[in-house]
Amino acid sequence: MSLVSIRDVRKSFGSNEVLKGVSLDIAKGDVVAIIGRSGSGKSTLLRCINGLETYQSGSIVADGIEVAGANTNLRELRRHVGMVFQQFNLFPHLTAAENVMLAPTVVNKVSKAEARATAAEVLAKVGLSEKMDAYPSELSGGQQQRVAIARSLAMRPKVLLCDEITSALDPELVNEVLRVVEQLAREGMTLILVTHEMRFARDVGTKLVFMHHGKVHEEGVPKEVFAAPRTPELQQFVGQVS
Amino acid sequence: MSYKLQFAELLPYWNVLLYGLVFTIVLTIVSTVVGIAVGTAGAAARTFGPGWLGRIVAVYVELIRNTPFIVQLFFIFFGLPALGLKLSETTAAFLAMVINLGAYSTEIIRAGIEAVPKGHIEAGLSLAMSKWEVLRHIVLNQAFRKIYPALSSQIIIVMLGSAVVSQISAEDLTYAANYVASRNFRNFEVYLLVALAYLLLAMLTRSLLRALGRVIFKAR
Ligand SMILES: Nc1ncnc2c1ncn2[C@@H]1O[C@H](COP(=O)(O)OP(=O)(O)O)[C@@H](O)[C@H]1O
Ligand SMILES: [Mg+2]
Numbered sequence: 001m002s003l004v005s006i007r008d009v010r011k012s013f014g015s016n017e018v019l020k021g022v023s024l025d026i027a028k029g030d031v032v033a034i035i036g037r038s039g040s041g042k043s044t045l046l047r048c049i050n051g052l053e054t055y056q057s058g059s060i061v062a063d064g065i066e067v068a069g070a071n072t073n074l075r076e077l078r079r080h081v082g083m084v085f086q087q088f089n090l091f092p093h094l095t096a097a098e099n100v101m102l103a104p105t106v107v108n109k110v111s112k113a114e115a116r117a118t119a120a121e122v123l124a125k126v127g128l129s130e131k132m133d134a135y136p137s138e139l140s141g142g143q144q145q146r147v148a149i150a151r152s153l154a155m156r157p158k159v160l161l162c163d164e165i166t167s168a169l170d171p172e173l174v175n176e177v178l179r180v181v182e183q184l185a186r187e188g189m190t191l192i193l194v195t196h197e198m199r200f201a202r203d204v205g206t207k208l209v210f211m212h213h214g215k216v217h218e219e220g221v222p223k224e225v226f227a228a229p230r231t232p233e234l235q236q237f238v239g240q241v242s
Numbered sequence: 243m244s245y246k247l248q249f250a251e252l253l254p255y256w257n258v259l260l261y262g263l264v265f266t267i268v269l270t271i272v273s274t275v276v277g278i279a280v281g282t283a284g285a286a287a288r289t290f291g292p293g294w295l296g297r298i299v300a301v302y303v304e305l306i307r308n309t310p311f312i313v314q315l316f317f318i319f320f321g322l323p324a325l326g327l328k329l330s331e332t333t334a335a336f337l338a339m340v341i342n343l344g345a346y347s348t349e350i351i352r353a354g355i356e357a358v359p360k361g362h363i364e365a366g367l368s369l370a371m372s373k374w375e376v377l378r379h380i381v382l383n384q385a386f387r388k389i390y391p392a393l394s395s396q397i398i399i400v401m402l403g404s405a406v407v408s409q410i411s412a413e414d415l416t417y418a419a420n421y422v423a424s425r426n427f428r429n430f431e432v433y434l435l436v437a438l439a440y441l442l443l444a445m446l447t448r449s450l451l452r453a454l455g456r457v458i459f460k461a462r
Pocket of ligand 2: 042043044164
Protein backbone atom coordinates (compact mmCIF):
# COMPACT_ATOMS: atom_id res chain seq x y z
CA MET A 1 0.00 0.00 0.00
CA SER A 2 1.34 3.42 -0.82
CA LEU A 3 2.16 5.94 1.82
CA VAL A 4 1.35 8.84 -0.47
CA SER A 5 -1.05 8.35 -3.32
CA ILE A 6 -1.63 11.14 -5.83
CA ARG A 7 -4.46 10.67 -8.33
CA ASP A 8 -5.05 12.89 -11.33
CA VAL A 9 -4.47 16.12 -9.43
CA ARG A 10 -5.28 19.35 -11.22
CA LYS A 11 -4.38 22.74 -9.88
CA SER A 12 -4.78 26.20 -11.39
CA PHE A 13 -3.74 29.64 -10.27
CA GLY A 14 -6.49 31.70 -11.85
CA SER A 15 -6.58 30.64 -15.49
CA ASN A 16 -3.06 29.24 -15.36
CA GLU A 17 -3.28 25.45 -15.02
CA VAL A 18 -0.10 24.43 -13.24
CA LEU A 19 -0.80 20.75 -12.49
CA LYS A 20 -2.56 19.02 -15.35
CA GLY A 21 -3.50 15.65 -13.96
CA VAL A 22 -0.61 14.38 -11.88
CA SER A 23 -0.61 10.82 -10.53
CA LEU A 24 2.10 9.26 -8.39
CA ASP A 25 2.41 6.44 -5.91
CA ILE A 26 4.98 6.61 -3.19
CA ALA A 27 5.65 3.65 -0.94
CA LYS A 28 7.19 3.64 2.49
CA GLY A 29 10.96 4.00 2.22
CA ASP A 30 10.86 5.45 -1.29
CA VAL A 31 13.24 8.25 -2.13
CA VAL A 32 11.52 10.13 -4.91
CA ALA A 33 13.54 12.68 -6.83
CA ILE A 34 11.44 15.15 -8.78
CA ILE A 35 13.28 17.01 -11.50
CA GLY A 36 12.18 19.37 -14.21
CA ARG A 37 12.44 22.85 -15.56
CA SER A 38 11.62 25.88 -13.47
CA GLY A 39 7.88 26.52 -13.62
CA SER A 40 6.95 22.93 -14.42
CA GLY A 41 4.92 22.65 -11.19
CA LYS A 42 7.33 20.79 -8.88
CA SER A 43 6.95 23.09 -5.87
CA THR A 44 3.22 23.34 -6.33
CA LEU A 45 2.93 19.54 -6.28
CA LEU A 46 4.93 19.29 -3.04
CA ARG A 47 2.90 22.07 -1.45
CA CYS A 48 -0.33 20.30 -2.36
CA ILE A 49 0.84 17.20 -0.51
CA ASN A 50 0.95 18.95 2.87
CA GLY A 51 -1.96 21.25 2.21
CA LEU A 52 -0.05 24.53 1.78
CA GLU A 53 -1.85 24.76 -1.56
CA THR A 54 -5.33 23.56 -2.42
CA TYR A 55 -6.13 21.80 -5.70
CA GLN A 56 -9.25 21.81 -7.84
CA SER A 57 -9.67 18.14 -8.62
CA GLY A 58 -8.16 14.72 -8.12
CA SER A 59 -7.05 13.36 -4.77
CA ILE A 60 -4.03 13.12 -2.57
CA VAL A 61 -3.98 10.64 0.29
CA ALA A 62 -1.01 10.88 2.62
CA ASP A 63 -0.64 8.38 5.45
CA GLY A 64 -4.33 7.52 5.10
CA ILE A 65 -5.50 11.14 5.26
CA GLU A 66 -7.26 12.74 2.30
CA VAL A 67 -5.52 16.11 2.05
CA ALA A 68 -8.41 18.09 0.57
CA GLY A 69 -11.21 16.27 2.38
CA ALA A 70 -14.02 18.40 3.75
CA ASN A 71 -13.26 17.39 7.32
CA THR A 72 -9.53 16.97 6.98
CA ASN A 73 -7.53 18.05 9.97
CA LEU A 74 -4.51 19.60 8.26
CA ARG A 75 -2.75 19.73 11.60
CA GLU A 76 -2.98 15.96 11.95
CA LEU A 77 -1.75 15.51 8.38
CA ARG A 78 1.22 17.80 8.89
CA ARG A 79 2.32 15.97 11.99
CA HIS A 80 3.15 13.10 9.65
CA VAL A 81 4.28 15.07 6.61
CA GLY A 82 7.27 17.33 7.23
CA MET A 83 8.63 19.94 4.86
CA VAL A 84 12.01 21.58 4.34
CA PHE A 85 12.30 24.69 2.17
CA GLN A 86 14.84 26.22 -0.13
CA GLN A 87 15.11 29.29 2.10
CA PHE A 88 15.61 27.36 5.40
CA ASN A 89 13.00 29.55 7.13
CA LEU A 90 14.52 29.21 10.58
CA PHE A 91 12.88 31.43 13.16
CA PRO A 92 15.50 34.12 13.74
CA HIS A 93 14.49 34.94 17.32
CA LEU A 94 15.06 31.37 18.49
CA THR A 95 18.25 29.35 18.89
CA ALA A 96 18.82 26.18 16.91
CA ALA A 97 17.54 24.08 19.82
CA GLU A 98 14.54 26.36 20.36
CA ASN A 99 13.69 26.18 16.67
CA VAL A 100 13.62 22.40 16.97
CA MET A 101 11.72 22.42 20.28
CA LEU A 102 8.95 24.80 19.26
CA ALA A 103 6.57 22.44 17.45
CA PRO A 104 6.97 19.52 19.87
CA THR A 105 6.14 21.78 22.83
CA VAL A 106 3.39 23.79 21.16
CA VAL A 107 1.76 21.10 19.02
CA ASN A 108 2.50 17.87 20.87
CA LYS A 109 2.55 19.49 24.32
CA VAL A 110 5.65 17.63 25.44
CA SER A 111 7.65 19.07 28.32
CA LYS A 112 10.55 21.44 27.73
CA ALA A 113 12.97 18.85 29.06
CA GLU A 114 11.69 16.15 26.78
CA ALA A 115 11.70 18.51 23.81
CA ARG A 116 15.26 19.52 24.57
CA ALA A 117 16.31 15.86 24.67
CA THR A 118 14.69 15.35 21.28
CA ALA A 119 16.41 18.47 19.98
CA ALA A 120 19.76 17.17 21.18
CA GLU A 121 19.12 13.87 19.42
CA VAL A 122 18.04 15.27 16.06
CA LEU A 123 20.70 17.99 16.04
CA ALA A 124 23.31 15.30 16.70
CA LYS A 125 21.92 13.38 13.75
CA VAL A 126 22.55 16.34 11.46
CA GLY A 127 25.98 16.91 13.01
CA LEU A 128 25.21 20.08 14.93
CA SER A 129 25.47 19.06 18.57
CA GLU A 130 27.76 22.00 19.34
CA LYS A 131 25.42 24.53 17.77
CA MET A 132 22.35 23.91 19.91
CA ASP A 133 22.42 27.36 21.47
CA ALA A 134 23.51 29.28 18.39
CA TYR A 135 21.11 31.67 16.69
CA PRO A 136 20.41 31.23 12.97
CA SER A 137 22.37 34.41 12.20
CA GLU A 138 25.45 32.74 13.68
CA LEU A 139 25.21 29.72 11.38
CA SER A 140 26.29 29.15 7.80
CA GLY A 141 23.65 28.40 5.20
CA GLY A 142 24.48 24.70 5.27
CA GLN A 143 24.20 24.62 9.04
CA GLN A 144 20.90 26.50 8.94
CA GLN A 145 19.49 24.04 6.46
CA ARG A 146 20.59 21.13 8.64
CA VAL A 147 18.83 22.73 11.61
CA ALA A 148 15.72 23.05 9.44
CA ILE A 149 15.92 19.33 8.66
CA ALA A 150 16.36 18.53 12.35
CA ARG A 151 13.37 20.74 13.15
CA SER A 152 11.20 18.65 10.84
CA LEU A 153 12.61 15.38 12.16
CA ALA A 154 11.69 16.34 15.73
CA MET A 155 8.04 15.83 14.80
CA ARG A 156 8.86 12.24 13.71
CA PRO A 157 7.32 12.60 10.25
CA LYS A 158 6.59 9.58 8.10
CA VAL A 159 7.33 11.54 4.94
CA LEU A 160 9.69 14.44 4.44
CA LEU A 161 9.13 16.85 1.57
CA CYS A 162 12.23 18.73 0.46
CA ASP A 163 11.89 21.59 -2.03
CA GLU A 164 15.26 22.39 -3.60
CA ILE A 165 16.87 22.45 -0.20
CA THR A 166 20.39 22.97 -1.55
CA SER A 167 19.57 25.57 -4.21
CA ALA A 168 20.15 28.57 -1.96
CA LEU A 169 23.50 27.28 -0.72
CA ASP A 170 27.01 28.18 -1.79
CA PRO A 171 28.40 25.22 -3.80
CA GLU A 172 30.86 24.21 -1.08
CA LEU A 173 27.99 23.84 1.43
CA VAL A 174 25.77 21.64 -0.71
CA ASN A 175 27.42 18.35 0.20
CA GLU A 176 27.03 18.62 3.96
CA VAL A 177 23.27 18.90 3.47
CA LEU A 178 23.10 16.13 0.87
CA ARG A 179 25.03 13.81 3.20
CA VAL A 180 22.36 14.31 5.86
CA VAL A 181 19.60 13.56 3.38
CA GLU A 182 21.46 10.48 2.17
CA GLN A 183 21.75 9.21 5.71
CA LEU A 184 18.02 9.69 6.24
CA ALA A 185 17.39 7.72 3.06
CA ARG A 186 19.62 4.89 4.31
CA GLU A 187 17.67 4.80 7.57
CA GLY A 188 14.49 4.23 5.61
CA MET A 189 12.89 7.66 5.76
CA THR A 190 10.40 8.26 2.97
CA LEU A 191 11.58 11.30 1.05
CA ILE A 192 10.12 13.35 -1.77
CA LEU A 193 12.77 15.71 -3.06
CA VAL A 194 12.61 18.38 -5.69
CA THR A 195 16.23 18.72 -6.72
CA HIS A 196 18.65 19.92 -9.33
CA GLU A 197 21.40 17.64 -8.05
CA MET A 198 21.23 15.05 -10.82
CA ARG A 199 23.98 12.87 -9.47
CA PHE A 200 22.30 12.76 -6.09
CA ALA A 201 18.96 11.91 -7.72
CA ARG A 202 20.59 9.05 -9.58
CA ASP A 203 22.65 7.63 -6.71
CA VAL A 204 20.26 8.07 -3.78
CA GLY A 205 16.84 8.11 -5.41
CA THR A 206 14.74 4.97 -5.73
CA LYS A 207 12.39 6.68 -8.12
CA LEU A 208 12.83 9.51 -10.57
CA VAL A 209 10.00 11.77 -11.68
CA PHE A 210 10.50 14.20 -14.53
CA MET A 211 7.87 16.92 -14.56
CA HIS A 212 7.16 18.89 -17.69
CA HIS A 213 4.37 21.44 -18.22
CA GLY A 214 2.44 20.32 -15.16
CA LYS A 215 2.55 16.62 -15.89
CA VAL A 216 4.66 13.64 -14.96
CA HIS A 217 6.39 13.35 -18.28
CA GLU A 218 8.57 10.39 -17.48
CA GLU A 219 9.24 8.27 -14.41
CA GLY A 220 11.17 5.20 -13.44
CA VAL A 221 14.25 3.87 -11.72
CA PRO A 222 16.75 6.74 -11.69
CA LYS A 223 19.75 4.89 -13.09
CA GLU A 224 17.70 3.47 -15.97
CA VAL A 225 15.96 6.74 -16.75
CA PHE A 226 19.19 8.69 -16.75
CA ALA A 227 20.97 6.04 -18.85
CA ALA A 228 18.23 6.03 -21.47
CA PRO A 229 15.72 8.89 -21.29
CA ARG A 230 12.81 8.00 -23.53
CA THR A 231 11.34 11.41 -24.27
CA PRO A 232 13.15 14.16 -26.18
CA GLU A 233 12.20 16.66 -23.42
CA LEU A 234 14.05 14.67 -20.77
CA GLN A 235 16.95 14.01 -23.11
CA GLN A 236 17.25 17.74 -23.65
CA PHE A 237 16.84 18.52 -19.93
CA VAL A 238 19.48 16.00 -18.85
CA GLY A 239 21.78 17.28 -21.55
CA GLN A 240 21.41 20.84 -20.26
CA VAL A 241 21.92 20.26 -16.56
CA SER A 242 24.73 17.71 -16.61
CA MET B 243 11.50 93.92 29.27
CA SER B 244 12.39 92.63 32.66
CA TYR B 245 10.29 89.98 34.30
CA LYS B 246 11.03 88.71 37.76
CA LEU B 247 10.60 84.93 37.98
CA GLN B 248 8.63 84.01 41.04
CA PHE B 249 8.67 80.22 41.22
CA ALA B 250 8.04 80.45 44.96
CA GLU B 251 4.46 81.35 44.17
CA LEU B 252 3.92 77.86 42.78
CA LEU B 253 4.88 76.22 46.04
CA PRO B 254 1.44 76.39 47.67
CA TYR B 255 0.11 74.38 44.71
CA TRP B 256 2.73 71.64 44.70
CA ASN B 257 0.16 68.96 45.55
CA VAL B 258 -2.12 69.99 42.68
CA LEU B 259 0.76 69.84 40.24
CA LEU B 260 2.00 66.54 41.62
CA TYR B 261 -1.47 65.04 41.31
CA GLY B 262 -1.62 66.20 37.69
CA LEU B 263 1.78 64.71 36.98
CA VAL B 264 0.80 61.35 38.47
CA PHE B 265 -2.49 61.43 36.55
CA THR B 266 -0.65 61.99 33.26
CA ILE B 267 1.80 59.18 34.04
CA VAL B 268 -0.92 56.70 34.97
CA LEU B 269 -3.00 57.75 31.97
CA THR B 270 -0.02 57.13 29.69
CA ILE B 271 0.87 53.76 31.19
CA VAL B 272 -2.66 52.39 31.16
CA SER B 273 -3.47 53.60 27.68
CA THR B 274 -0.14 52.28 26.42
CA VAL B 275 -0.72 48.80 27.81
CA VAL B 276 -4.39 48.55 26.85
CA GLY B 277 -3.90 50.44 23.58
CA ILE B 278 -1.15 48.09 22.43
CA ALA B 279 -3.29 45.10 23.39
CA VAL B 280 -6.07 46.57 21.22
CA GLY B 281 -3.55 47.25 18.46
CA THR B 282 -2.22 43.69 18.60
CA ALA B 283 -5.71 42.25 18.37
CA GLY B 284 -6.57 44.67 15.56
CA ALA B 285 -3.43 43.84 13.60
CA ALA B 286 -4.00 40.10 14.10
CA ALA B 287 -7.57 40.47 12.87
CA ARG B 288 -6.45 42.37 9.79
CA THR B 289 -3.75 39.90 8.83
CA PHE B 290 -4.86 36.51 10.17
CA GLY B 291 -8.58 36.98 10.83
CA PRO B 292 -11.63 36.58 8.63
CA GLY B 293 -12.19 39.24 5.97
CA TRP B 294 -15.29 40.79 7.52
CA LEU B 295 -13.49 41.38 10.81
CA GLY B 296 -10.49 42.84 9.01
CA ARG B 297 -12.77 45.31 7.23
CA ILE B 298 -14.39 46.43 10.49
CA VAL B 299 -10.95 47.01 11.98
CA ALA B 300 -9.89 48.94 8.87
CA VAL B 301 -12.87 51.29 9.25
CA TYR B 302 -12.02 51.86 12.93
CA VAL B 303 -8.40 52.63 12.10
CA GLU B 304 -9.24 55.06 9.29
CA LEU B 305 -11.87 56.79 11.40
CA ILE B 306 -9.41 57.46 14.20
CA ARG B 307 -6.41 58.31 12.06
CA ASN B 308 -8.31 60.86 10.02
CA THR B 309 -9.97 62.86 12.78
CA PRO B 310 -8.43 65.12 15.46
CA PHE B 311 -7.91 63.57 18.86
CA ILE B 312 -9.73 66.41 20.57
CA VAL B 313 -12.84 65.76 18.47
CA GLN B 314 -12.71 62.06 19.40
CA LEU B 315 -12.43 63.04 23.03
CA PHE B 316 -15.35 65.52 22.82
CA PHE B 317 -17.47 62.96 20.99
CA ILE B 318 -16.92 60.41 23.75
CA PHE B 319 -17.43 62.86 26.61
CA PHE B 320 -20.05 65.28 25.25
CA GLY B 321 -21.56 63.24 22.40
CA LEU B 322 -22.15 59.80 23.84
CA PRO B 323 -24.45 60.96 26.66
CA ALA B 324 -27.02 61.59 23.91
CA LEU B 325 -27.07 57.80 23.50
CA GLY B 326 -27.40 57.40 27.24
CA LEU B 327 -23.71 56.70 27.83
CA LYS B 328 -22.52 59.21 30.40
CA LEU B 329 -18.87 58.79 31.33
CA SER B 330 -16.83 60.59 33.97
CA GLU B 331 -14.04 62.90 32.78
CA THR B 332 -11.45 60.37 33.88
CA THR B 333 -13.11 57.39 32.20
CA ALA B 334 -13.66 59.36 29.01
CA ALA B 335 -10.00 60.42 28.99
CA PHE B 336 -8.74 56.85 29.41
CA LEU B 337 -11.17 55.51 26.82
CA ALA B 338 -10.27 58.14 24.22
CA MET B 339 -6.56 57.51 24.73
CA VAL B 340 -6.94 53.75 24.38
CA ILE B 341 -9.08 54.05 21.26
CA ASN B 342 -6.61 56.47 19.73
CA LEU B 343 -3.45 54.52 20.45
CA GLY B 344 -5.26 51.29 19.58
CA ALA B 345 -5.85 52.55 16.05
CA TYR B 346 -2.34 53.84 15.48
CA SER B 347 -0.69 50.77 16.95
CA THR B 348 -2.92 48.51 14.83
CA GLU B 349 -1.32 50.06 11.76
CA ILE B 350 2.19 49.94 13.18
CA ILE B 351 1.92 46.32 14.33
CA ARG B 352 0.27 45.29 11.08
CA ALA B 353 3.24 46.65 9.17
CA GLY B 354 5.48 44.55 11.43
CA ILE B 355 3.43 41.41 10.84
CA GLU B 356 3.49 41.94 7.09
CA ALA B 357 7.27 42.30 7.17
CA VAL B 358 7.67 38.77 8.54
CA PRO B 359 8.71 36.52 5.62
CA LYS B 360 5.85 34.39 4.36
CA GLY B 361 8.19 31.41 4.43
CA HIS B 362 8.38 31.57 8.23
CA ILE B 363 4.61 31.27 8.44
CA GLU B 364 4.61 28.33 6.02
CA ALA B 365 7.40 26.68 7.98
CA GLY B 366 5.33 26.98 11.14
CA LEU B 367 2.21 25.62 9.45
CA SER B 368 4.25 22.75 7.99
CA LEU B 369 5.28 21.86 11.54
CA ALA B 370 1.58 21.29 12.29
CA MET B 371 1.17 24.55 14.18
CA SER B 372 -2.19 26.30 13.90
CA LYS B 373 -2.52 29.77 12.43
CA TRP B 374 -2.84 31.26 15.91
CA GLU B 375 0.13 29.35 17.26
CA VAL B 376 2.17 30.61 14.31
CA LEU B 377 1.01 34.15 15.04
CA ARG B 378 1.86 33.93 18.70
CA HIS B 379 5.16 32.05 18.62
CA ILE B 380 6.68 33.06 15.31
CA VAL B 381 5.11 36.19 13.86
CA LEU B 382 4.39 38.57 16.74
CA ASN B 383 7.81 38.26 18.32
CA GLN B 384 9.53 39.16 15.06
CA ALA B 385 6.97 41.85 14.28
CA PHE B 386 7.37 43.62 17.62
CA ARG B 387 11.13 43.51 17.34
CA LYS B 388 10.89 45.24 14.00
CA ILE B 389 8.39 47.93 14.95
CA TYR B 390 9.50 48.57 18.52
CA PRO B 391 11.13 51.94 17.70
CA ALA B 392 8.04 53.14 15.80
CA LEU B 393 5.78 51.99 18.62
CA SER B 394 7.98 53.75 21.18
CA SER B 395 7.69 57.02 19.27
CA GLN B 396 3.93 56.62 19.11
CA ILE B 397 3.78 56.15 22.88
CA ILE B 398 5.63 59.45 23.37
CA ILE B 399 3.31 61.18 20.93
CA VAL B 400 0.30 59.87 22.82
CA MET B 401 1.79 60.89 26.16
CA LEU B 402 2.30 64.48 24.97
CA GLY B 403 -1.05 64.48 23.22
CA SER B 404 -2.74 63.48 26.46
CA ALA B 405 -2.57 67.17 27.49
CA VAL B 406 -5.75 67.55 25.46
CA VAL B 407 -7.79 65.66 28.07
CA SER B 408 -7.58 68.79 30.25
CA GLN B 409 -10.21 70.19 27.87
CA ILE B 410 -12.86 67.96 29.43
CA SER B 411 -11.49 68.71 32.91
CA ALA B 412 -9.77 65.39 33.38
CA GLU B 413 -7.25 66.31 36.03
CA ASP B 414 -3.95 65.75 34.23
CA LEU B 415 -0.79 67.84 34.38
CA THR B 416 -2.05 70.46 31.91
CA TYR B 417 -5.33 70.75 33.80
CA ALA B 418 -3.32 71.33 36.98
CA ALA B 419 -1.29 74.03 35.22
CA ASN B 420 -4.45 75.79 34.03
CA TYR B 421 -5.86 75.55 37.53
CA VAL B 422 -2.78 77.04 39.21
CA ALA B 423 -2.37 79.78 36.61
CA SER B 424 -5.97 80.86 37.06
CA ARG B 425 -5.37 81.19 40.81
CA ASN B 426 -1.97 82.91 41.06
CA PHE B 427 -1.72 84.39 37.54
CA ARG B 428 1.90 83.23 37.27
CA ASN B 429 1.32 81.93 33.74
CA PHE B 430 4.95 82.19 32.68
CA GLU B 431 6.31 80.19 35.62
CA VAL B 432 3.53 77.61 35.62
CA TYR B 433 3.69 76.78 31.93
CA LEU B 434 7.48 76.87 31.90
CA LEU B 435 7.56 74.40 34.76
CA VAL B 436 4.96 72.16 33.18
CA ALA B 437 6.69 72.28 29.79
CA LEU B 438 9.88 71.16 31.53
CA ALA B 439 7.95 68.38 33.25
CA TYR B 440 6.63 67.09 29.90
CA LEU B 441 10.10 67.35 28.40
CA LEU B 442 11.59 65.37 31.23
CA LEU B 443 8.78 62.84 31.10
CA ALA B 444 9.26 62.34 27.37
CA MET B 445 13.00 61.87 27.71
CA LEU B 446 12.55 59.53 30.63
CA THR B 447 9.94 57.48 28.80
CA ARG B 448 12.20 57.22 25.78
CA SER B 449 15.16 55.87 27.73
CA LEU B 450 12.91 53.61 29.79
CA LEU B 451 11.43 52.13 26.61
CA ARG B 452 14.89 51.70 25.15
CA ALA B 453 16.06 49.84 28.24
CA LEU B 454 12.91 47.73 28.25
CA GLY B 455 13.49 46.87 24.60
CA ARG B 456 16.99 45.70 25.38
CA VAL B 457 15.67 43.39 28.08
CA ILE B 458 12.78 41.97 26.05
CA PHE B 459 14.71 41.54 22.83
CA LYS B 460 18.08 40.66 24.30
CA ALA B 461 18.35 37.61 22.08
CA ARG B 462 18.83 37.99 18.33
N1 LIG C 1 1.08 31.51 -5.56
C1 LIG C 1 1.06 31.49 -6.92
N2 LIG C 1 0.21 32.29 -7.58
C2 LIG C 1 0.16 32.28 -8.95
N3 LIG C 1 0.93 31.49 -9.69
C3 LIG C 1 1.80 30.66 -9.09
C4 LIG C 1 1.90 30.63 -7.66
N4 LIG C 1 2.84 29.72 -7.32
C5 LIG C 1 3.30 29.21 -8.50
N5 LIG C 1 2.67 29.78 -9.55
C6 LIG C 1 2.90 29.47 -10.96
O1 LIG C 1 2.80 28.07 -11.12
C7 LIG C 1 3.74 27.58 -12.04
C8 LIG C 1 4.53 26.46 -11.39
O2 LIG C 1 5.29 26.98 -10.32
P1 LIG C 1 6.15 26.07 -9.37
O3 LIG C 1 5.30 24.97 -8.86
O4 LIG C 1 6.78 26.95 -8.39
O5 LIG C 1 7.23 25.50 -10.37
P2 LIG C 1 8.65 24.85 -10.08
O6 LIG C 1 8.75 24.59 -8.62
O7 LIG C 1 8.67 23.61 -10.90
O8 LIG C 1 9.65 25.84 -10.57
C9 LIG C 1 4.59 28.75 -12.47
O9 LIG C 1 4.11 29.19 -13.71
C10 LIG C 1 4.31 29.78 -11.42
O10 LIG C 1 4.39 31.06 -11.95
MG1 LIG D 1 10.11 25.40 -7.19
